[in-house]
Every structure is written in structure tokens, then in C-alpha cells.
Amino acid sequence: MTSRATRVRMTRRRFPLAFLALGFALLVPFLVAPIACAQDSIAVAATVVPAPVGAVTVMDAPNDRGQEVNVTWTASPDDAARPGSVTAYFVERAPGPDGPWTRVDSVAATTLAETDATEDGQTWTYRVTALGPGGAATPTVSSPVTARASWFNTERVSVLLAMLLFFGLVVFFTSSAQSGKQLFVRRIPGIDAIEEAIGRATEMGRSVLYVPGINDIDDIQTMASLNILESVAKVTARYETPIVVPTNYPVVMTLAQEMVKNGYIAAGRADGYDPNSVRYVTTEQFAYVAAIAGIMLRDKPAANIYLGSFYAESLLLAETGFSTGAIQIAGTAQVAQLPFFVVACDYTLIGEELYAAGAYLSREPRLLGSLKGSDYMKVALIAAMVIGCVLETVGITSFKQFFASQ
Amino acid sequence: MIPVVLTAIVGLLVIVSFFVPHGAIAEPAQILQDWAIIIVASGYVLGAANVYKVNGEAAVKMQKDWLYKYVLLGSMTAMIVVGFFFSGGTEFLNEGSPFKWAYDYLYVPMQATMFSLLAFFIASAAFRAFRIRTVDAALLAIAALIVMVGRVPIGKLLTDSLPEVIQLPTMANWLLEWPQNAAKRGIAIGAGLGVMATGLRIILGIERSHMREEA
Amino acid sequence: MAFGDRLEKLDRRWIFLVVALLVLIPLLWPLQLPLAVSGPAKRYYDAIEAVPEGSIVVLAGDYDPASAPELVPMTRSSVTHLFRKNVRIIALQLWEGGPPLVDAILHEVGDEMGKVYGVDYVNLGYKSGREAVMPSFGNSFSRTFPNDYGGKPVSSFPLMRQADNFGATALFVNISAGYPGTKEWVQQVQGRFQVRMVSGSTPVQAPEIYPYLQAGQVLGLLGGMAGAAEYEKSIGVPGPATKGMDAQSSAHLFVVFLILLGNAIYFSRRRAQQGRA
Numbered sequence: 020m021t022s023r024a025t026r027v028r029m030t031r032r033r034f035p036l037a038f039l040a041l042g043f044a045l046l047v048p049f050l051v052a053p054i055a056c057a058q059d060s061i062a063v064a065a066t067v068v069p070a071p072v073g074a075v076t077v078m079d080a081p082n083d084r085g086q087e088v089n090v091t092w093t094a095s096p097d098d099a100a101r102p103g104s105v106t107a108y109f110v111e112r113a114p115g116p117d118g119p120w121t122r123v124d125s126v127a128a129t130t131l132a133e134t135d136a137t138e139d140g141q142t143w144t145y146r147v148t149a150l151g152p153g154g155a156a157t158p159t160v161s162s163p164v165t166a167r168a169s170w171f172n173t174e175r176v177s178v179l180l181a182m183l184l185f186f187g188l189v190v191f192f193t194s195s196a197q198s199g200k201q202l203f204v205r206r207i208p209g210i211d212a213i214e215e216a217i218g219r220a221t222e223m224g225r226s227v228l229y230v231p232g233i234n235d236i237d238d239i240q241t242m243a244s245l246n247i248l249e250s251v252a253k254v255t256a257r258y259e260t261p262i263v264v265p266t267n268y269p270v271v272m273t274l275a276q277e278m279v280k281n282g283y284i285a286a287g288r289a290d291g292y293d294p295n296s297v298r299y300v301t302t303e304q305f306a307y308v309a310a311i312a313g314i315m316l317r318d319k320p321a322a323n324i325y326l327g328s329f330y331a332e333s334l335l336l337a338e339t340g341f342s343t344g345a346i347q348i349a350g351t352a353q354v355a356q357l358p359f360f361v362v363a364c365d366y367t368l369i370g371e372e373l374y375a376a377g378a379y380l381s382r383e384p385r386l387l388g389s390l391k392g393s394d395y396m397k398v399a400l401i402a403a404m405v406i407g408c409v410l411e412t413v414g415i416t417s418f419k420q421f422f423a424s425q
Numbered sequence: 426m427i428p429v430v431l432t433a434i435v436g437l438l439v440i441v442s443f444f445v446p447h448g449a450i451a452e453p454a455q456i457l458q459d460w461a462i463i464i465v466a467s468g469y470v471l472g473a474a475n476v477y478k479v480n481g482e483a484a485v486k487m488q489k490d491w492l493y494k495y496v497l498l499g500s501m502t503a504m505i506v507v508g509f510f511f512s513g514g515t516e517f518l519n520e521g522s523p524f525k526w527a528y529d530y531l532y533v534p535m536q537a538t539m540f541s542l543l544a545f546f547i548a549s550a551a552f553r554a555f556r557i558r559t560v561d562a563a564l565l566a567i568a569a570l571i572v573m574v575g576r577v578p579i580g581k582l583l584t585d586s587l588p589e590v591i592q593l594p595t596m597a598n599w600l601l602e603w604p605q606n607a608a609k610r611g612i613a614i615g616a617g618l619g620v621m622a623t624g625l626r627i628i629l630g631i632e633r634s635h636m637r638e639e640a
Numbered sequence: 641m642a643f644g645d646r647l648e649k650l651d652r653r654w655i656f657l658v659v660a661l662l663v664l665i666p667l668l669w670p671l672q673l674p675l676a677v678s679g680p681a682k683r684y685y686d687a688i689e690a691v692p693e694g695s696i697v698v699l700a701g702d703y704d705p706a707s708a709p710e711l712v713p714m715t716r717s718s719v720t721h722l723f724r725k726n727v728r729i730i731a732l733q734l735w736e737g738g739p740p741l742v743d744a745i746l747h748e749v750g751d752e753m754g755k756v757y758g759v760d761y762v763n764l765g766y767k768s769g770r771e772a773v774m775p776s777f778g779n780s781f782s783r784t785f786p787n788d789y790g791g792k793p794v795s796s797f798p799l800m801r802q803a804d805n806f807g808a809t810a811l812f813v814n815i816s817a818g819y820p821g822t823k824e825w826v827q828q829v830q831g832r833f834q835v836r837m838v839s840g841s842t843p844v845q846a847p848e849i850y851p852y853l854q855a856g857q858v859l860g861l862l863g864g865m866a867g868a869a870e871y872e873k874s875i876g877v878p879g880p881a882t883k884g885m886d887a888q889s890s891a892h893l894f895v896v897f898l899i900l901l902g903n904a905i906y907f908s909r910r911r912a913q914q915g916r917a
Contacts, residue, residue: 082446083446084446084447084448084451085447085448087807134807136804139448168446168447168448168449169445169446169447170445170446170447171444171445172443172444172445172446175443175444178443178444179444182440182621185618185621185625186625189622189625193631234819235465235770237461237465237770237771237772238819239619239620239623239624242623242627243619243623268468268472269468269469269470269471269472269475270464270465270468270471272471272472272475273471295479295482298475298476298479299471299472299475299476299479300476301472301476302469302472302736303536303736303737304704304706305535305536305539305540305706306535306539308539309539313493317489317490328819330818330819330844331540331543331706331817331818331842331844334543334546334547334550335539335542335543335546337550338546338549338550341553352612352616352619352620354609354612354613354616354847354848355844355845355847355848356844357612359550362550362554362555363550363554369612370612370615370616370619371615371616371618371619373619374616374619374620374622374623375619377623385626385631386626386631389622389625389626389631390622392622393618393619393621393622396618397614397615397618400614400618455776455779458769458772458775458776459772459776461769461772462767462768462769462772462773462776465768465769465770465772466768466769514791525740528740529740532705532737533705533708536704536705536706536737537705537706537708537709539706540706540707544659544663544891545655545656545659545660547895548655548656548658548659548891548894548895548898549652549655549656551895551898551899551902552650552652552655552898552899552901552902553652553902555899555902555903556902556903556906557903557906557907566899566903569899570896570899573892573895573896574892574893574896576843576863576864576866576892577673577866577885577888577889577892578673578674578675578676578885578886578889579673579889579890579892579893581673581674581675581676582673582674585674594676594678598678598679598680601846601847601850602679602850602853602854605847605850606847606850606851606854609847609848609850609851610851613848613851
């Protein structure tokens with residue numbers, strides 16, 4: 020039997036222990052509960068179907084051929100509240116709200132938009148379903164949407180306005196020139212040198228080599244070059260100097276033959292035209308260059324004229340031509356090749372001087388008028404650039420945004 | 426007159442299709458683009474015929490350099506025959522096919538050879554023709570020297586100890602991104618307007634010398 | 641004849657010989673000069689790095705064997721980078737000489753990285769028509785290329801059933817040597833279809849693409865062999881471009897020397913003429 024003192028001592032020892040035990044007992048739920056809750060959450064998430072997505076908005080994609088519909092939706096509320104409860108969204112469509120439904124796509128839980136391909140005039144109803152580990156939510160259905168082809172791409176308004184301004188200027192100056200007004204065009208030394216070069220070839224009893232570039236007829240530089248070729252052929256016909264025109268596209272060859280023939284006819288020497296003077300060589304870039312280099316080194320033409328679109332072969336042509344002692348005139352709008360021609364040729368037409376050459380040589384009022392129109396358009400563009408820079412500097416971006424349309 | 430009208434209609438249709446996505450305009454424009462692809466591809470038959478005609482005549486008549494004409498005609502014929510008849514149709518570029526052999530051992534080396542001539546020609550042109558006769562030429566020379574050395578590793582090596590802003594690679598990149606860009610844009614805008622003007626002249630029939638009838 | 645006169649009349653074949661030696665020697669005995677990655681190359685790398693895993697990318701290899709030394713390393717590095725991210729590639733070429741080069745790269749890198757043709761990559765091959773092909777391709781891949789490079793219908797490939805226009809792709813990679821190339825793709829496709837685009841180009845063409853880079857139409861740019869070497873460094877796979885930079889360095893220095901020498905002779909002759917006058 021324990022004494023009273025002992026019982027008190029034991030009680031006093033046990034008392035703190037009791038408090039500790041009680042405290043621990045009270046604490047345990049707070050320690051264990053989050054873990055239990057988390058496990059519950061996981062367990063719940065594994066079994067609970069996520070809440071449906073918010074509103075589904077559908078819209079016919081603008082500025083297209085009626086072949087796209089944009090579908091957007093707000094995320095399922097569970098996506099944020101219970102991470103991992105939504106793993107994907109299904110997007111389905113049907114001709115009407117009652118189905119039959121066809122799956123369009125399945126996207127990740129982070130994606131809240133989808134673009135569906137369709138045909139002009141078709142009407143669809145869409146529904147979006149949130150999918151989680153526990154299964155699929157109730158789908159949210161949209162209102163019907165009809166895909167329609169647009170008659171005008173509203174993002175290209177600025178391009179249209181610029182184009183109309185440009186056409187207007189060209190038409191104005193063309194009619195102004197046709198009504199007899201004299202239009203000033205500055206001297207272009209490279210074009211003036213063409214006749215001098217042909218004269219030199221005539222004195223030396225050698226031929227003229229004309230290379231119309233290495234692009235096909237769909238390149239405007241090639242068209243511009245062929246227009247100049249007619250004037251060149253007219254001069255060579257007058258001087259009875261042979262001209263050689265190697266081409267590297269068959270369609271260019273047929274047009275070049277027409278231009279040279281027209282030049283001879285215009286000079287009154289139709290019988291002097293040799294069809295074989297214009298020949299197709301090859302479309303392969305460096306094989307073409309090799310062939311022209313061969314012509315230069317064997318025939319040694321006294322004048323080499325390179326007008327049109329050129330690429331890596333420009334320096335090969337110019338250096339080989341220089342080594343034969345020919346006078347060389349080049350012209351291209353290929354900015355990357357201009358340095359090579361400037362360094363290695365006697366005269367170079369830079370950029371739009373090539374396009375101006377046709378008007379410059381013929382002096383036809385309508386062609387001069389279009390030249391003037393494009394010059395004034397440049398002034399308008401420069402003004403737009405200056406205005407845009409100033410407005411951007413002061414923080415007004417709408418002007419730039421207007422021109423950024425595509 | 427008919428070619429001029431046709432050119433105008435086709436040209437305007439393609440321009441309008443850039444602004445009008447509707448199928449009524451876009452579909453015909455797409456068809457025209459498909460036709461353009463076909464026309465370009467079929468033109469090669471015409472070109473091959475011309476090569477045979479011009480070079481064949483010169484070879485048969487034993488005109489100047491007639492032997493080279495036979496080499497040209499022979500190699501062209503060989504490639505056509507090999508490509509059409511001995512290379513397995515659509516598998517003509519599979520490993521082991523004769524066409525692939527010709528591609529790997531003839532075409533590729535010859536192309537590489539011609540392109541590599543540029544390296545030599547640039548050096549000779551630089552020595553022969555690059556003369557500092559004016560202030561503009563001097564500026565051009567300085568820019569060229571900075572970019573040429575700055576764009577290769579040796580540029581970094583030579584100026585690594587300097588502050589970054591005056592290292593050659595930094596200066597080279599600045600020259601490429603700013604002054605050269607501005608100059609290129611100017612030329613490109615002018616050339617672009619020239620393209621539009623020439624295209625418009627062709628569409629409206631103002632520039633029609635390529636369609637002129639015989640006098 | 642004075643030394644300057646002799647130099648000016650020097651047979652240019654001596655210059656060719658020196659250039660050949662200066663290119664050949666570093667290729668045989670590399671100098672291993674340090675390489676710095678430029679801004680445009682870094683942006684190219686970042687644009688590809690930002691492509692989500694598993695996406696589809698279009699790769700247009702518009703070049704031929706002449707530009708292979710510069711552009712094949714770029715293409716190989718791009719394909720390696722994309723495959724590393726499990727990105728799937730649809731390839732096409734608008735230059736006749738391009739398909740075998742690009743096809744070889746796709747198969748070599750694809751085999752190394754365990755990729756399956758038709759599932760992870762498809763090569764549509766070459767189509768003639770140049771610029772005319774571009775908007776047509778943008779509207780429908782399968783309509784423009786009904787068959788792949790090997791002649792099989794594209795509808796038979798799982799990859800092609802998942803992407804028929806740029807709307808289904810994450811990026812457009814264009815490696816080009818000239819025309820048709822990046823400039824035409826930007827004009828015909830980038831704006832029209834709002835495509836994210838990067839470009840690799842020869843050094844002569846690269847300056848033409850800087851305006852598009854600045855405007856944001858092209859997100860990154862590799863210029864020539866230097867750009868290819870910088871990209872190889874960025875992805876950590878040194879290749880032929882890195883090796884070629886030593887040769888390019890020595891050749892560039894020689895051209896600089898020739899320009900200075902040529903002008904030194906010119907100025908000394910001019911001074912002599914002015915002295916005589």
C-alpha cells in the first residue's frame with residue numbers, strides 16, 4: 020500500500036505527463052488532419068468528377084474563307100481549387116444541340132481555346148467537357164455558330180489604302196504625261212552607257228553579250244530586263260553588231276526571242292535577226308554561269324550587259340568579264356549583289372533604276388508618268404515613316420498598329 | 426488586244442485575292458496559281474528542245490567548239506535516259522540508284538566547285554577594285570573591315586580584352602543591325618515600288634512590248 | 641618595274657593559291673579559335689527552344705549543294721534540336737537540288753535519335769513553281785504535296801493527318817540560299833498565315849533578312865557558316881561549321897590584307913604622280 024505522500028508525489032509526476040498526453044491528444048487531430056485531408060483530397064479527386072467548364076464562346080474566325088471557327092471556354096472551377104482534378108478538355112461538335120456529337124480535339128488542361136476546321140456556310144454547335152481522373156464532367160454546350168467566308172480582310176486596310184493611293188498617283192501622272200506635260204527624269208549614266216558600249220563592240224568587231232538575269236518571267240526584274248533588251252537589240256541591229264542572249268528559263272527564252280526580233284524589225288533589219296542568238300542554256304544556276312563564262316572566254320564579247328535578277332553568280336560573271344577586257348554594265352534590284360557589281364563593273368543600275376530604264380530609254384509619256392507616280396509615292400511613304408517615328412516617340416502607337424496589319 | 430485583256434484580268438484577280446478571302450475570289454486565284462506551277466514545269470520540255478536544236482546544229486555543222494557541243498548533248502542525253510529509265514521511277518534518289526550516283530559524284534562536286542570560285546574571285550576583286558577614292562569609299566572600307574573580322578572568331582580573339590562595346594563582334598553586329606538595315610530598307614522600298622509600278626504597267630497594258638504583234 | 645607596279649600587275653592566280661592554302665591548312669590543323677554567339681543566333685536558338693514538346697514544325701530547306709557547306713550544318717543542328725524536344729517535322733524543298741540533302745539529314749539524325757518516318761517526320765520533297773507554291777502550301781499541305789518525296793500518298797502518314805496547314809504547327813524553320821527563300825516566305829506566308837518563323841541563310845542573303853528580324857516577322861537568324869557554328873555551340877554539338885570557322889577566319893584576314901595592300905599601292909602611286917606633276 021502506498022503512503023499519501025507517495026500518492027501525492029506520484030500524482031504530481033503523473034500530472035505533467037497527463038497534461039502532455041492531453042495536449043498531444045488535442046494536437047494530433049491538427050497534425051494528422053491535413054495529411055488525412057490531403058489523402059482525402061487525393062482520394063476524393065480520384066473519385067470525384069470535376070466541375071463543368073464555364074461558358075463556351077464560339078465565333079466564326081474573321082478574315083478567312085469560312086473554314087475556321089474559334090472556340091474558347093473558361094476553365095473548370097476545380098482546375099484552380101483542386102490541382103490535378105482536371106487533366107484535359109474534350110471539344111466536340113454537332114450539327115445541332117441534340118447531336119450527334121463528333122470529337123474535334125482533346126487538349127491539355129492548360130489550353131482554353133481551339134480552332135476547328137469547317138466549310139463555308141456550315142452551322143455547328145460545340146460542347147466542351149472537362150476530364151479528370153474520376154471521369155468526365157457534364158459538357159457545357161455553346162450556342163450555334165455558322166462559318167462564313169469574309170468578303171474583305173479587314174486586317175489589310177492599310178495595304179489597300181496605300182495601293183489605291185499609289186495607283187491613283189500613277190494614273191494621274193500618266194494622264195498628265197499623255198496630255199503633253201513634260202516630265203523631268205534625271206540622267207542615269209548606266210543606261211546612257213549602253214549605246215556607248217555597243218558602239219565600242221562594233222568598232223572592235225566583237226559581239227554584245229546580254230544576260231537577262233537568272234529568274235523566270237514571274238520576276239518583275241526579268242520583265243524589266245526584257246523590255247530593255249528590245250531597245251538594246253534595236254541598237255545592235257542598227258550597228259549590225261551580233262548580240263548573244265543566253266537565258267536560263269524556257270519562257271524567258273521565248274520572250275527574249277520576241278524582243279530581239281522586234282528590235283531588229285524596229286531598226287528595219289528584220290532579215291538580220293538570227294533566232295539562235297537567243298538560246299536556252301540551263302536552269303541550273305552554276306551551270307548557267309559556267310556556260311556564260313565559257314562564252315565570254317571563247318567569244319570575248321566587247322560589251323557585257325547584266326540586267327535582271329542575280330544571285331551568287333554575279334561576282335563570277337563580273338570578274339570573268341573583267342578578265343576579258345569587256346566594258347560591263349550591270350543592273351539589279353537584288354540588294355545583296357549590288358556591291359559585287361559596283362566593284363567589278365563599269366556602270367551599275369541600282370534597284371529601281373533598272374525598272375526606270377524602260378521608261379528612260381523609250382521616253383514614252385505613259386511610262387514616264389508611272390515613274391513619276393512611284394516617286395511621289397516614295398515621298399508619301401517617307402512622310403508616313405517620319406510621322407510614325409514621332410508618334411511612337413511620344414507614345415502613340417495606333418498609327419504604327421494601323422500599318423502593322425497583314 | 427486579247428493578251429492585254431487577259432493579263433489585266435489575271436493580274437487584277439490575283440491582287441484582289443490578297444484582300445478578299447471569300448472562295449468566289451480565292452478559288453479562281455488558287456487555280457491560277459496551280460496553273461502557273463504547271464506552266465513552269467512544262468516549260469522545261471521546250472527548253473530541252475531548244476538546247477538540242479541550237480547545239481545539235483552547231484555540232485553537225487562542226488562550227489567553232491563543236492566538240493564541246495557533243496559533250497553537252499551527250500551528257501544531257503545520258504542524264505535524261507538514266508533518270509527516266511534506269512533509276513526506279515519515284516525512287517530515283519534512293520541510295521544505289523544510278524541517278525543518285527550521278528547526283529553525288531557529278532552534280533554536287535561541280536556545283537560546289539563553281540560556288541567555291543567565289544572565294545577566290547572575292548579576294549582578287551578586293552585587291553584589284555576596292556579603292557578608297559572618296560570619303561564614302563573610306564567609310565565603306567572601314568565598315569567592311571570591321572564586319573569581315575568581327576564576324577569570325579579571330580575578331581573576338583583580337584579584341585577580347587577591350588570593353589564589350591568596342592569589341593569587333595559587337596561593332597560588326599551593330600553595323601549589320603542598324604546602318605546596313607536602314608540602307609537596305611531604303612533600297613528595298615524603292616525597289617518594291619518599282620516592282621509595283623512595273624507590274625501595274627504590265628497589267629494595264631502600258632508596258633506591252635513583250636506582247637507586240639509583228640510589224 | 642617598281643615593286644608597287646609589279647604587285648598591281650600580279651597574276652591573280654598567285655592570290656588564288658594563297659587563298660587555297662589559307663583555307664586548307666586550318667581545315668587540316670584546326671586552330672580552335674573561341675566562338676561567341678551573336679544576338680540573332682541566340683534568338684534562333686531561343687525560338688526553337690520555346691517550341692512545346694511534341695508540337696509539329698515545318699522545315700523548308702531551300703538550297704542546293706552549292707550552299708551545302710554552310711546550310712547543311714544549320715539544317716542538321718536544327719533537326720537535332722527539334723528531335724531532342726520530341727518535336728515532329730514536316731519538311732519540303734523549293735529548290736530542285738535540295739531534297740537529297742535534306743532527306744539525308746532527316747534520316748541520319750532520325751535514325752540516331754530513334755525517330756520513325758511518317759510518325760515523327762515526313763519529307764514532302766520538291767515542288768516546282770517557286771513563290772506560287774508558298775500560299776498554296778500555306779492553305780493546304782496535302783493539296784500542294786499529295787505525295788511525299790518517295791511517292792507515297794501523304795494521307796498514309798499519321799503525322800500528315802494531324803497537320804494540314806500552319807494553324808496546326810508551332811514554328812516554321814526556313815533554311816535558304818537565295819530565291820525562293822526567306823524573303824518570299826515572309827512575303828507570301830508569314831504575314832498571311834501569322835506564322836512564327838526563324839531563318840538560316842547564306843551570309844550574302846542574311847543582311848536582307850535583318851529588316852524582317854527587326855520587325856519581328858523573323859524571330860531568329862543564322863547567317864552563313866558563322867551563324868551555323870554559333871548555333872552548333874548553342875546546342876552543344878560542334879560540327880563541320882565550327883571546324884570551318886578557323887579557315888574562314890584566315891581567309892577573311894587575307895582579304896582585309898589585300899584591301900589594305902591594294903590601297904597602299906594606290907595611294908603611293910597617286911602621291912608619286914602628284915609629286916611629278
